Amino acid sequence: xxxxxxxxxxxxxxxxxxxxxxxxxxxxxxxxxxxxxxxxxxxxxxxxxxxxxxxxxxxxxxxxxxxxxxxxxxxxxxxxxxxxxxxxxxxxxxxxxxxxxxxxxxxxxxxxxxxxxxxxxxxxxxxxxxxxxxxxxxxxxxxxxxxxxxxxxxxxxxxxxxxxxxxxxxxxxxxxxxxxxxxxxxxxxxxxxxxxxxxxxxxxxxxxxxxxxxxxxxxxxxxxxxxxxxxxxxxxxxxxxxxxxxxxxxxxxxxxxxxxxxxxxxxxxxxxxxxxxxxxxxxxxxxxxxxxxxxxxxxxxxxxxxxxxxxxxxxxxxxxxxxxxxxxxxxxxxxx
Amino acid sequence: xxxxxxxxxxxxxxxxxxxxxxxxxxxxxxxxxxxxxxxxxxxxxxxxxxxxxxxxxxxxxxxxxxxxxxxxxxxxxxxxxxxxxxxxxxxxxxxxxxxxxxxxxxxxxxxxxxxxxxxxxxxxxxxxxxxxxxxxxxxxxxxxxxxxxxxxxxxxxxxxxxxxxxxxxxxxxxxxxxxxxxxxxxxxxxxxxxxxxxxxxxxxxxxxxxxxxxxxxxxxxxxxxxxxxxxxxxxxxxxxxxxxxxxxxxxxxxxxxxxxxxxxxxxxxxxxxxxxxxxxxxxxxxxxxxxxxxxxxxxxxxxxxxxxxxxxxxxxxxxxxxxxxxxxxxxxxxxx
Numbered sequence: 308x309x310x311x312x313x314x315x316x317x318x319x320x321x322x323x324x325x326x327x328x329x330x331x332x333x334x335x336x337x338x339x340x341x342x343x344x345x346x347x348x349x350x351x352x353x354x355x356x357x358x359x360x361x362x363x364x365x366x367x368x369x370x371x372x373x374x375x376x377x378x379x380x381x382x383x384x385x386x387x388x389x390x391x392x393x394x395x396x397x398x399x400x401x402x403x404x405x406x407x408x409x410x411x412x413x414x415x416x417x418x419x420x421x422x423x424x425x426x427x428x429x430x431x432x433x434x435x436x437x438x439x440x441x442x443x444x445x446x447x448x449x450x451x452x453x454x455x456x457x458x459x460x461x462x463x464x465x466x467x468x469x470x471x472x473x474x475x476x477x478x479x480x481x482x483x484x485x486x487x488x489x490x491x492x493x494x495x496x497x498x499x500x501x502x503x504x505x506x507x508x509x510x511x512x513x514x515x516x517x518x519x520x521x522x523x524x525x526x527x528x529x530x531x532x533x534x535x536x537x538x539x540x541x542x543x544x545x546x547x548x549x550x551x552x553x554x555x556x557x558x559x560x561x562x563x564x565x566x567x568x569x570x571x572x573x574x575x576x577x578x579x580x581x582x583x584x585x586x587x588x589x590x591x592x593x594x595x596x597x598x599x600x601x602x603x604x605x606x607x608x609x610x611x612x613x614x615x616x617x618x619x620x621x622x623x624x625x626x627x628x629x630x631x632x633x634x635x636x637x638x639x640x641x642x643x
Numbered sequence: 644x645x646x647x648x649x650x651x652x653x654x655x656x657x658x659x660x661x662x663x664x665x666x667x668x669x670x671x672x673x674x675x676x677x678x679x680x681x682x683x684x685x686x687x688x689x690x691x692x693x694x695x696x697x698x699x700x701x702x703x704x705x706x707x708x709x710x711x712x713x714x715x716x717x718x719x720x721x722x723x724x725x726x727x728x729x730x731x732x733x734x735x736x737x738x739x740x741x742x743x744x745x746x747x748x749x750x751x752x753x754x755x756x757x758x759x760x761x762x763x764x765x766x767x768x769x770x771x772x773x774x775x776x777x778x779x780x781x782x783x784x785x786x787x788x789x790x791x792x793x794x795x796x797x798x799x800x801x802x803x804x805x806x807x808x809x810x811x812x813x814x815x816x817x818x819x820x821x822x823x824x825x826x827x828x829x830x831x832x833x834x835x836x837x838x839x840x841x842x843x844x845x846x847x848x849x850x851x852x853x854x855x856x857x858x859x860x861x862x863x864x865x866x867x868x869x870x871x872x873x874x875x876x877x878x879x880x881x882x883x884x885x886x887x888x889x890x891x892x893x894x895x896x897x898x899x900x901x902x903x904x905x906x907x908x909x910x911x912x913x914x915x916x917x918x919x920x921x922x923x924x925x926x927x928x929x930x931x932x933x934x935x936x937x938x939x940x941x942x943x944x945x946x947x948x949x950x951x952x953x954x955x956x957x958x959x960x961x962x963x964x965x966x967x968x969x970x971x972x973x974x975x976x977x978x979x
Contacts, residue, residue, distance in 0.1 A: 550906070573917030574919075581909030583910075
């Protein structure tokens with residue numbers, strides 16, 4: 308029983324913001340799974356800023372997507388054929404399934420999820436790589452203590468919105484930086500941040516000084532660029548800056564802007580440290596248990612921004628870089 | 644008994660490299676010490692890159708030197724009059740005595756040194772703030788493990804030369820970056836570094852790749868600027884960058900150059916952390932004991948670059964920024 312697949316393959320290395328022509332959208336025929344393999348019907352695809360980095364030629368923490376390869380992405384789907392005894396038809400699984408309707412993968416590369424514990428998209432959001440990034444980035448690298456001031460950039464985004472809520476759960480003051488009054492209202496009124504800074508309409512330096520009068524103990528950075536540079540001038544002694552991402556810089560066609568105020572690290576005996584969620588893979592189960600508990604107790608809200616239609620992928624992906632999504636951006640490919 | 648003093652007072656905030664006219668060199672009359680005070684005859688003055696920062700208007704980790712104040716500097720001298728029972732005439736002491744021939748200070752601000760344990764200038768070098776900076780910066784912030792590769796910039800300078808030697812004592816591979824063949828030969832042949840990179844004649848990126856083929860685990864940075872940026876492209880997973888100074892940037896008249904490759908911290912899950920030696924003040928005695936032991940066992944060499952004549956201060960100070968000193972730059976004011 309051959310399956311007709313529709314798939315986005317990388318066609319070109321983008322310069323600046325990716326264009327539709329940087330991928331080739333094609334119809335292909337899949338054969339049945341070989342022993343040890345599964346065939347997965349993809350339902351939801353996680354759209355993440357990191358995917359932009361994977362499209363460049365340079366190796367970073369993973370190999371780049373090769374020209375001609377299926378565009379890499381984390382996704383959630385349903386097993387429709389299994390040649391691996393650990394999985395049966397109907398199981399829901401997550402993994403690096405890519406931007407396509409059907410994914411043929413080895414059983415070792417799929418992880419079962421329990422649809423009774425949380426709705427399926429949440430497994431790509433608070434209970435997925437996004438939530439794990441916020442959890443381990445904030446708690447293990449930022450190491451916030453009760454009463455400290457935690458500032459989060461891209462605070463209405465997928466990772467930032469969860470990082471700020473975890474800071475509140477841990478007894479910190481949470482201040483979010485976001486673009487526009489709607490996002491700022493959302494993080495304060497809906498998510499319980501103590502304050503917000505609207506980088507589009509406010510002087511960020513003045514606003515941070517006013518909303519963090521004692522200075523910043525932990526900065527969870529998703530954006531890089533000018534905002535990181537401004538935050539460096541507001542840190543307290545022994546501050547921790549978590550470098551989780553730098554979305555302001557991913558589509559640069561000029562060299563990345565380094566933080567010219569980095570000597571504030573010396574003056575304040577502070578640290579700036581990069582984190583990658585994969586390093587904490589062994590501890591995902593404990594984090595998922597704790598996060599699911601917080602969701603059940605309504606201490607943590609997971610919000611998904613779901614756009615339907617595999618074919619909209621190139622344009623939907625750009626929402627991340629235009630600041631158009633609130634919460635976790637997800638592409639819906641099919642009904643469960 | 645009034646004492647005639649000669650003193651350098653700050654006259655202007657320098658723009659770029661300090662000029663002689665940025666200080667006023669004047670003769671003044673000192674009265675006898677009041678109760679609780681000492682009068683110290685200054686013998687040796689420590690000349691440190693950090694002094695350039697103290698001349699700027701902006702508060703950093705200490706208040707700036709005010710216009711009209713004695714130029715701040717760490718020094719070593721002999722007590723010539725004491726109104727503090729803890730000190731007697733003839734005692735050798737160190738403290739923030741400033742650029743002058745005689746220093747009237749409170750007894751609380753002087754620390755006795757033992758001239759039988761090491762020669763006097765060594766108390767401003769390996770056994771002074773310089774040595775403490777190398778010791779705690781490398782061991783506490785850099786945290787090198789045996790077998791790791793430690794790279795030190797300004798490696799023939801006061802702090803760098805000691806940091807590299809401590810790395811060797813701790814079983815690491817030490818690679819120094821220095822300017823010119825003489826300094827490079829010195830750190831390898833005299834101090835026992837495993838290799839040197841001559842930033843004046845070599846392509847630093849290629850030279851580091853060749854001399855650190857497995858990458859860099861710890862970078863002890865004294866210079867900032869382009870070299871920090873290049874090192875960021877050579878770090879290994881979980882590397883530690885110690886921000887001790889940024890001498891390439893202290894006389895900038897344009898904004899400081901931030902490290903544009905800082906996202907390597909993310910890719911390599913590495914950290915960059917600032918350090919200030921004063922934070923370790925309580926632990927100086929243990930460090931001095933250990934360092935004095937290494938010197939006695941000839942595992943650690945302290946080299947001083949001593950220039951005579953208080954009146955040469957403005958020009959001698961510039962040696963630091965022109966890369967003209969090897970080892971610890973000290974101004975000799977008088978014979979002991």
